[in-house]
Amino acid sequence: DTGVSQDPRHKITKRGQNVTFRCDPISEHNRLYWYRQTLGQGPEFLTYFQNEAQLEKSRLLSDRFSAERPKGSFSTLEIQRTEQGDSAMYLCASISGNGLGEQFFGPGTRLTVL
Amino acid sequence: AQTVTQSQPEMSVQEAETVTLSCTYDTSESDYYLFWYKQPPSRQMILVIRQEAYKQQNATENRFSVNFQKAAKSFSLKISDSQLGDAAMYFCAWGAQKLVFGQGTRLTINP
Numbered sequence: 001d002t003g004v005s006q007d008p009r010h011k012i013t014k015r016g017q018n019v020t021f022r023c024d025p026i027s028e029h030n031r032l033y034w035y036r037q038t039l040g041q042g043p044e045f046l047t048y049f050q051n052e053a054q055l056e057k058s059r060l061l062s063d064r065f066s067a068e069r070p071k072g073s074f075s076t077l078e079i080q081r082t083e084q085g086d087s088a089m090y091l092c093a094s095i096s097g098n099g100l101g102e103q104f105f106g107p108g109t110r111l112t113v114l
Numbered sequence: 115a116q117t118v119t120q121s122q123p124e125m126s127v128q129e130a131e132t133v134t135l136s137c138t139y140d141t142s143e144s145d146y147y148l149f150w151y152k153q154p155p156s157r158q159m160i161l162v163i164r165q166e167a168y169k170q171q172n173a174t175e176n177r178f179s180v181n182f183q184k185a186a187k188s189f190s191l192k193i194s195d196s197q198l199g200d201a202a203m204y205f206c207a208w209g210a211q212k213l214v215f216g217q218g219t220r221l222t223i224n225p
Contacts, residue, residue, distance in 0.1 A: 042215030099211045105159040
């Protein structure tokens with residue numbers, strides 16, 4: 001399977017704990033995006049990378065959130081000191097070129113903060 | 115800022131019938147794409163159809179077609195000959211460097 005993969009698929013944590021998610025994009029895609037989707041809503045943009053450079057961050061991405069793409073391949077999204085409001089589906093997507101066109105989505109990581 | 119509005123939270127249609135999902139958007143940019151994505155229950159987002167803003171001709175993909183009205187900033191999706199497998203959440207999205215999604219329309223297909 002050469003699609004976008006995400007790990008883990010589900011994560012349950014207690015409030016105040018740190019969590020880290022991983023996304024592996026389609027191998028030839030230079031752009032990688034993170035979105036957050038709460039129940040019954042459309043995904044909201046968090047941040048994106050072109051190769052290893054983080055080019056834009058949403059205001060939704062508080063200082064408790066950090067994303068990296070150190071070698072321009074896989075990416076990690078870390079949430080520190082989780083809060084119940086962080087419970088959501090975290091989606092990763094990738095695309096080649098300048099970002100115009102279809103983004104290919106992974107299955108998402110569902111985070112539940114107790 | 116770009117916004118996307120889907121005014122129909124839920125729609126239902128009889129199998130084999132035609133249904134149209136509405137979407138309006140707001141942007142000041144001239145170069146962008148518009149998309150309809152489908153998200154089946156507990157499954158990942160997949161592209162249904164896309165439209166380049168500079169193209170006047172409406173996009174078509176098999177049973178799926180769009181009505182793109184650029185001046186009105188309207189981008190509706192028509193599904194013909196609806197099938198049970200079409201049941202899903204449908205999201206309209208505006209895209210340039212990132213995607214901006216609407217709130218979604220839950221489509222139910224009645225057998």
